[in-house]
Structure formats: C-alpha cells, structure tokens
Amino acid sequence: MLKSNLNSIIEKYPQPGQKLIIEAYNVAEQILGEIRRGNGHPFMEHPLGVAAIVANEIGLMPDAIAAVFLHEATRENPQLLPDLRKQYSSEIITMVEGLNNISAITPKETQLQAEKYRKLIISYSKDPRVTLIKLADRLEIMRNLDIFPKSSIMRKITETIMLYIPLAHQLGLYNIKSELEDLYFKYADPESYRAITNKLKATERDRRKLVEQFIRPLEETLSKRYTYKLKIRTKTAYSIWKKMQKQGVPFEGVFDVFAIRFIVDAPPDRESEHAYCWDIFSEVTKEYRQDSSRLRDWITNPKPNGYESLHITVENKEGAHIEVQIRTTRMDNVAENGHASHWSYKGIKSVQGLDSWLKSVKQMLESNTSDTYTSKDISLNEIFVFTPTGELRQLPKGATILDFAFSIHTNLGVKCSGAKVNGKVVSIREELHTGDVVEIMSNKNQKPSADWLNIVVSSKARSRIKNKLKEEEGKLSKLGRETLERRMKNWKMELNDDILSELTKHYKMKSIGELCIAINDEKIDLQDIKSFLASRNAADENETGAAEQSTAGGIQAAATAAAHASKLSKHDDDDYLVINDKLDNISFKMAKCCNPIFGDDVFGFVSATGGIKIHRISCPNAARLLEMYPYRVQKVKWRQVSNTTRFQTGMKVIVENGDASVGTKIIESINKQSAMIRAFRIEERASGKEGDFNVMLSISVSNNGHLDRVVSDIKKIRGVKTVLRNSAENGNK
Secondary structure (H helix, E strand, O other): OHHHHHHHHHOOOOHHHHHHHHHHHHHHHHHHOOOEOOOOOEOOHHHHHHHHHHHHHHOOOHHHHHHHHHHHHHHHOHHHHHHHHHHOOHHHHHHHHHHHHHHHOOHHHHOOOHHHHHHHHHHHOOOOHHHHHHHHHHHHHHHOHHHOOHHHHHHHHHHHHHHHHHHHHHOOOHHHHHHHHHHHHHHHOHHHHHHHHHHHHHOHHHHHHHHHHHHHHHHHHHHHHOOEEEEEEEOOHHHHHHHHHHHOOOHHHOOOOEEEEEEEOOOOOHHHHHHHHHHHHHHHHHHOEEOHHHOEEOOOOOOOOOOOOEEEEEEOOOOOEEEEEEEEHHHHHHHHHHHHHHOOHHHOOOHHHHHHHHHHHHHHHHOOOOOOOOOOOOOOOEEEEEOOOOOEEEEEOOOEHHHHHHHHOHHHHHHEEEEEEOOEEEOOOOEOOOOOEEEEEEOOOOOOOHHHHHOOOOHHHHHHHHHHHHHHHHHHHHHHHHHHHHHHHHOOOOOOHHHHHHHHHHOOOOOHHHHHHHHHOOOOOHHHHHHHHHHHHHHHHHOOOOOOOOOOOOOOOOOOOOOOOOOOEEOOOOOOEEEOOOOOOOOEEEOOOOOOOOOOOEEEEEOOOOOEEEEEOOOOOHHHHHHHOHHHEEOEEEOOOOOOOOEEEEEEEEEOOOOOHHHHHHHHHHHHOOOEEEEEEEEEOOOOOOOOEEEEEEEEEOOHHHHHHHHHHHHOOOOEEEEEEEOHHHHHO
C-alpha cells in the first residue's frame, strides 16, 4: 500500500527525480518503519501524505519531496544529518533544517503572539519551499485529526487558525486555505458545522435547478462564440458561518451561498482576456437585471495576491439573487492554486522559471499587504492564551487577567493581584490577546470586590466572584446580627425576624442581610435602633383596637382553549408540512435520534412505512439522510403549539471539581424552571479524578427557548463545566 502511494507520486517526474525521491523515502522508511500513528497505521503514511500534497496540490519539484522524507527521518534521528550533508544538495539540506526548526517550536519557548509566530516560521524558511511544505504537513494532519488524542486536538486547530490559514491566504492558495478553514470549523464548533453542511446538502438540488434555469437563455449565444466551462462554486461552511455572524443573519439570509462561474478559453494576451470576460458580462446583464452596487472588477485591478475575476450579482424573474463570476482559464488556475500555478511540471527543467516563481513566493511571505489574512478575519469571539508551562487556555474575546486566573482555579482568582504577560508585569485589568503567555501573581491578603464584576467578561469568573462576594457578605451579615442580638439582650429584648424586617423597612434597606452588614460596619447607630424599638413597644401597649377582618374576594378566571387543527396540513404556496399539537399524529412523529423541540430548525423524512419522521437539521443522522435520500425529504414548519404541549429531550451535564451536592442543585434548577425530569443518573468520567463526573438527564420542556433557560440556569451551578444536548433516549440509558 505504501509503495503504491509512493509510485503514484513519482510517476509524474523524469527518471533522475524518481531516483532522488526513492532514495530519500528509503532513508525515512529505515528510521521510521516500526513507528505507528495513533490509529495503529504505519507512521510512514504521514510523510507520504505530505509528499502527495506537495507534488499534486502545490506542484513542487523532486528535491522538495525528498526534503519531506529526510525531514521526518532526521526529526527522529538528528545524528543522521551530518551523513546526509555528504549525499544530498545544499538546497535539500537547507529545507530539511528549516522544517526541523519549525517543528521544534513550542508556545512555551516562543512566548510570541500569532503574527510574530508566523514571522518566526518565515524566518526559518530560508528556502520559501519550507513554508509551502509546512502548509502541506498541516493539511495532512488536519485531514487525519481524529487519530490524535483530544488533549492535542485543540492545540492543533488553534495553531491552524492562527498560523497556517493566514499563510495559505497570503500565498493565494485558495483550495488549501478553504479546506483548512472547514477542517478547523468542524472541530472548533461541530454543532454549527454540522448544521451548515447539512443545510448545504438539503438545498443542493435547488441550486442545481437554479443554475439550469439561469444558463438556458444564454447557452445558445455563448456556445457559438466561446469555448467555456460552467462551474457551481459553493461557499465553504466556515465562510458561510462568518457571513452569518458578520451580517447577523441565518443561513437563508446569506445571498451568495453559491456562485455560477464562467471559465472561458481565451488567447493569453491581457487585451483578449479582458475582452472575452466583458463580452460575457454584457450577455449576462442583457438577460438578467444586475445589482451594480455589488460589481467587483478584479480584472482591471487584480488583488495583491494575484487574484483576477469579474464578479456581478444578478436577479432572475423569480426574484432570486445569483452571484456570477467570469474569468479565463488562466485566471481560474491562479485563483485556485495561487502563485504555484505560475509553474507547471513542464517547467521542471527550467531552473530560471523556477527561480522566478520561488522569488515571488518569498516576496509574498515577507510582504504585509492590505489583503493579508488578519486575526480580525479569523476571530470566533475567542482568544487562546498559554500558561508558563505551555498549557492552552480558551477564553472569550476581551478576557482579562482575572478571567484567566479564575479559569485555572477559584482560589487563584480570589488571591490574584496581577500577572506577568510575556514577561511584563500588568494589573488584573489587563486585556489578554491570543498567543499571550500569562503567569499569575497572588497575594494572600487580596479579597474580591464588587468592582471585579466590571473587569471580567467570562461567565465562569463572574459567577465565582459573585459566590465569593455572597460568602463575604454572609460573614459580615452574621457578625452584624450577632452584634445586634447581644445588645438587645442587654436591653432586655429578644431579636426575631419580625423586628429585623421592621428595621429593614425603617432604614430603607433592600434586605435583612444589607441591614446587618450596615450594623457591623457601624453605619447604623445602635442607640437609634434602641429608640425606635422603645417607641414601637409603647405604641403596641396603647393600641386597643380590634384587628380588622377582611375577606378575600374570589377572582374568577375564564379559561378559553385555543382550537388546534388535528389534521396534518400543508402550506399552499411553499409546500411545507406544518407541525401542530398532535405530536403522536399517525402521519408524523418526532425522531428519537435527535428529539426535536418546538422552535428547532427541522426537516421531515418520509420513512419506509409511509409516515414522516421529524429530525433536527443538526441531527447526527441528517447528513446521511439528506445525501442518500434527497427525494424523501419534506420541508417542515412549526405551527405555534399550546403551552401544555411538552417535548422530551436529553442532556449531558459535564461536571469538574464538583461535589455530591451538584446533582441535587441540578434537580432544583430544573424544577425552578418548570421543566419535568423523566430520567436522571450520574456516571463516572474516564479521567477517574475525584469530583469529575457526568449527569445524564431526560427532561420535558415546552420549546427550545424553555430548554435554553434550563441550560443557562444549570451552567450557573458551581462545578458545572458545560451542558450538551443529547436525544432523550441517550438520557435514559
């Protein structure tokens, strides 16, 4: 299998190049042959995978592929490098050393932010092919991320979004950049990724139909005059997600989910290319009304990374908006493969052509153009910072030193007095940024204050500060009550809750606790309290009137039940299946695999028995159903159901550093939100740490908003790390 993969790589090169690659492969195979990957497969699969990307997707020469194998061999056995210097060219050894240096970088050692880390990678790339090979290496890792332990997955996806995706963008390697983005998104936010990819599958037939209708009136005219290809370019899930976040719209609100791309064969001169593209533009806009505000002319003024294309948005007779891209075959090649497209395998013998291309790559790496992919572009409203030992911490954007301290441990947060960020001493208010290395400083005399709530942004830090403030207030309140109780004994009086309530009202305090704290802080004079109580007792003694009786009038409540249609109905215009209160209707049922709740984004699936199962769009089974059986998918809408209708769903509550009271608090929280518990059990975590366990629940709620309130309340419980939604059946297992 490995040999056949090697053959598929070398077959496109001349004999001398094949020999060079085979020799380097044999060196690596001798050193790495017995090593296995996380899935039990030979480790040699990794360098072979990287070599295939370098050869087929980037298009480098045999010496770069040889460097891939020698790099992996010398990483495992550094003593091998002196002997290799005698056998291989200085160019190959330079690439090997650059790759080895980059692989040795760790966040603990660099203490650098993402931009500086990127520059460090480039500084090690004395030969620009090193950066291209590292991109291929990262792409192979991301394609096989499932074989890595969970502890290292977060680090790898963070490095990918901070370092490698910006590099791919800067070089104009669109295909590699897009795939890395989607792989990152798949692991960083699996729920959103699954929902968007499933919606893309669900709407694929509609897009193809729209394209057929679009090209029909243009086909005869254009085919007589040009040789062209028509492509449907669908945005990646990550790109769609970014548009949704930026514009604040759902999936359906993103107009340019896909584009129709004309790729026309044209003579290689610039004048002919431009004439062909603008001529097709003219034909399209004759047939369809264009939105001139969305015209993008990157033919006259190409992007800094070399991208050339003409973009327009048109509207068909049905009012659908369609993005149209017009470019030549050469322009499309550059757009897909960046600067690598300027050199082909036919140029293997053309050293001068290769040098020119490598020079352009080096210039792109060292430039800081306005088109550079910045950290602002890749933000997921989160930052990633490191402890001095290199441990990765994920925090919300805008997080401060206090947020970081509480993320490590409550006791450290409470005693936090400042920190060293990248070696510089800062205050607890300092805002952190991705790539920072943070060392917390503490003071045993430090205590939290209410002002801390204005410093932190994470819910974890906020809730723990509130808890500590309540604890402190409780202590002060207790001391104040004890002080008043002792003094009243001296006055021959007895303290009770009625007296405390009267005093709270008299001094216009918000609570008894606030009153007692004020007494402890000597903000209320005890002699004033004595005078108030003495006058109160005198008034009681003089009062001779009888207590008035009052009768409470009954409040008549007239309950009117709303009439709900008992039959399955369809919307006349949009052919939607409408879900009503009859959840056990013989014609449709809620799927047990994902247990939809009123308000969830759903679709119907016609089962083999003829009934329709309602699934969530993010259901784990949705991708398979939408892809394999699109003709059995039914559009679905919810009708407003009554408040008495209940939906069953499952939840998994992950607890860390918790205690036995967490389970009781979860039950109390659910009851407080008027949800009903159907099943409840506690299971041990694989970590085996004391205080780490999972709580599996099955509950009934009225809609997804109700579920959100339940989840939000549970997350406030001390020890709860996160809450995941499962099927109700999972909750009963």
